[in-house]
Amino acid sequence: MSAGSGVKVKVQKFGNFLSSMILPNIGAFIAWGLITALFIPTGWLPNKALAELVDPTVTYLLPILIGYSGGKLVFDHRGGVVGAIATAGVIIGTDIPMFLGAMIMGPLGGYVIKKFDKMVEGKIKTGFEMLVDNFSAGILGALLAILAFLGIGPVVDAVSAALASGVERLVGAGLLPLASLFIEPGKVLFLNNAINHGVLTPIAVEQARQYGSSVLFLLEANPGPGLGILLAYSFFGKGNAKKSAPGAAIIHFFGGIHEIYFPYILMKPLLFIATIVAGMSGIFTLVTLKGGLVGPASPGSFIAMLAVTPKSFGSFAANIAAVCVATIVSFAIGSLILKTDKAGNENLEEATRKMESMKGKKSRVSGVLTDSKTLDPQAVKKIVFACDAGMGSSAMGASLLRKKVKAAGLAINVTNTAVSSIPSDAQIVVTQSELTPRAKEKAPDAYHVSVDNFLSSPSYDLLINQLSRGEKAVPEAAEESSVAPFVDGDILRKENVFINQSFKSKEEVIRFAGQKLVEGGYVKPSYVEGMIARDQLMSTYMGNGIAIPHGTEEVKKEVLASGIVIIQIPESVDFNGNKVRLVFGIAGKNNSHLEILSKIAVACSDVINVGEMVRAQSVDELIMVINHAVAQNA
Known part of the structure; x- marks a missing residue:
């Protein structure tokens, strides 16, 4: 890897780390924004008493949530607690x-x-573990809070003031x-949240407190540049990109x-020009x-x-x-680029894989593996996916990884099972992070991988890359295959597919599916x-807006x-914070x-x-969408 690419990867990882502190707490940011919009003196429903919520929320609640999330990223809940204490000082x-x-x-x-x-570790006398755990967290947290109060806070205060002053000078000089x-390029490199919430939002919050609003909140959030690109593809794109662009818009x-x-940007990098010029046009309009x-x-x-x-006509007019303006500019330039392009059909799947690779999102397999054991790729012959019951999430994950193993030409058997039934010959065990401790107890000699999203392709790609360091098997001769129809007369019937449903809670939809x-x-x-x-024990959310509720191992005998049963919920239902x-x-x-689940x-x-x-x-x-997807990947 070149020095330049190494720096790029480090920057992306840093951006992802900042994003991971902010994104879990977006709901709190939205709550603060809505309270502000409604109850401040110039809000929609001015209320002096309720407006008292605004400053404490932004001054105390939001930073403490960020501090807790940052500490938890480093060292789980214990790290989160100490991080929150330290944040109180700053x-x-x-x-x-x-x-x-x-x-x-x-x-x-x-x-x-x-x-x-x-x-x-290993030096605490038996019986004193809890005492040491609690006092160490308290003492170290207190020391960090004092350090933050005396040293870090004033420094960050000065930096924030300097950044705010710099932004104001840019606005004054008309250079914003x-x-x-x-x-705009930072968005596609997944630095958008680092730029938006790490730099712009803190300054914007202070501006909003002083002046009632801030233009900085819209620099990154303006949907116009992206909308223009997708509309351009809708009219002048080719192949699958053109077909999928309207829905994406x-x-x-x-x-x-x-x-x-x-x-869609990564398919045609020249489209960066369209988004950059569109972004500039949108900001110029906002400032003007x-x-x-x-x-x-x-x-x-x-x-x-x-x-x-x-709440003013001028503000609505300016923002809209x-x-x-950003949409029109992006659409015009994007259309010109697509119309003059002589290439063939756009490879949207390849661009999506490239995007996911760039994002490098950790599903905990991206570590890649949770053990300190050494993995010998040449010795691996069996990978086992394990979930609580062995018939839901693990089956889906095993299906995806099995396909990738076959494509890489690796002679490795991929299977799935319940965590309580992990076979003794399993060499790599993949589980949801919450199940990893149980999996380690069951298979202490295996190499353990924790994932948060069983549908996360980048996670599997990283594992395949590690395993590919060993010798590959000789590819078998291609076999003719036909894709069986998705609907099976016994396992899945059309009458068990429910369109356009609505539910108030995840329990309600799970009971509906069960009934x-x-x-x-x-x-x-x-x-x-x-x-x-099963869902109370561990969420059955799988990623990509999908949940697969199923019974625990104890109720298998009831099958x-x-x-x-397939249930479409266009308006979404909440599964532990996931839509x-x-x-x-x-x-x-x-x-x-398992064939249908695959x-x-x-x-x-x-x-x-x-x-x-979801739009069907x-x-x-x-069912046609699923059949088409299966046929493409057969």
Whole structure:
């Protein structure tokens, strides 16, 4: 790896680390923004008493949440607690929202307590472990809080003031649009959250406190540049890119998922020009018309933007004009680039893989492996995916990894099982992070991998790259294969696919799925409670907006026959903070459901396929999307 690429990877990892401190707490940012927009004197519903919530929320709650998240990233809950204590010191030592200080003290607190625990490991007398744990966290947290109060806080305060002054000078000189030279490419390099929440938001929050709004909240969140690119593809793109762009535009503009347009940029890097010029045009419009927001628009959707726009016609006009101008400019330049391009069909899948690789998102397999053991790639012959019951998430993960193993020409058997039934000959065991301790107890000699998202392709690619260092098997002769239809007369019937459903809670949708399995003759009624228990024990959210509720190992005996129920929830339902739009209720007997589950895994590993399934208007259309995805990957 060249020095330049090494620096690039480090920058991306640093950006991802900053993002991981902010993104879990976006709900709190939105709450603060809504309270501000509603109850301040110039808000929609001015209320002096409720407006008292604004300053404490932004001064104390948000930084402490960031500090806790930063510490937890370094050393789990224990690191989070010490990080939060240390962050309290930097908050109290200044009089501005201390987001930057929290991003420093949170991870520092986690690092210090992690090093302390490693230093005393094996040296504490039996019976004194809890005493040492509690007092060490308290003492080190207090020392860090004092350090933050006396030293870090004033330094960060000065840095924040300097950054704010620099931004004000850029605004005064009319040079703020130049920020798009860094912001728009930074988005696609996944530095958007580091730029937005690490630099712009702290300054914007202070500006909003003083002046009622800030233009900085919209520099990165403006959906216009991305919308213009997707509209250009809708009219002048080719192949799958053109077909998928309209749906992606809706998700991007109204859902605020900016990541969905990044692969379209990577297919045609010249489109960076379109987004940069569009970003500049949008910022120029905002500055000229004096637009801005009272809080962060996160996610960066048009609806979220309107929700935190100040209550005045001028502010609405300015913000909407900025989005429209950016969209028009991006569409015009993007269309010109696509119309003059002579290349063939765009390879959207390849661009998406490139994007995911660039993102380098850790699903804990990206570590890659959780053990300190040495892995001999040449000796690996068996990988086992394990989940609580062995018939849901592990089956999907095994299907995806099995496909990649075969494509890499590796002679490795990939199977799945319940965590309590991990075979003794398993050499690599893959589990959800919460199950890893149990898996290690069951298979102490295996090499353990923890994942948070069983549908995360980059995670599997990293593991394959490690295993590929060994000798590859001679590829077998290609076999003719036909893709079996997704609908099976016994396991999945069309009447078990439910379109356009709505639920208030995850328990409600799980019970609905369980009841349909009961009505289909697949399970006994008591199986439903096992499905609820399984999700309470460990979330059945799989990533990409998918959940696959199924029973615990204890209720396997209640399964009469393998069956699957599909439930489409366009408006989503919350699964422990994750938005789920497709639910696959599963009952498995004698592994006869695994072929269909494998097809589900293949189809749902691509977020674009998931979007098409969510938008499907009929049972036949939804099944057709899955069949098409399976056929493409056969």
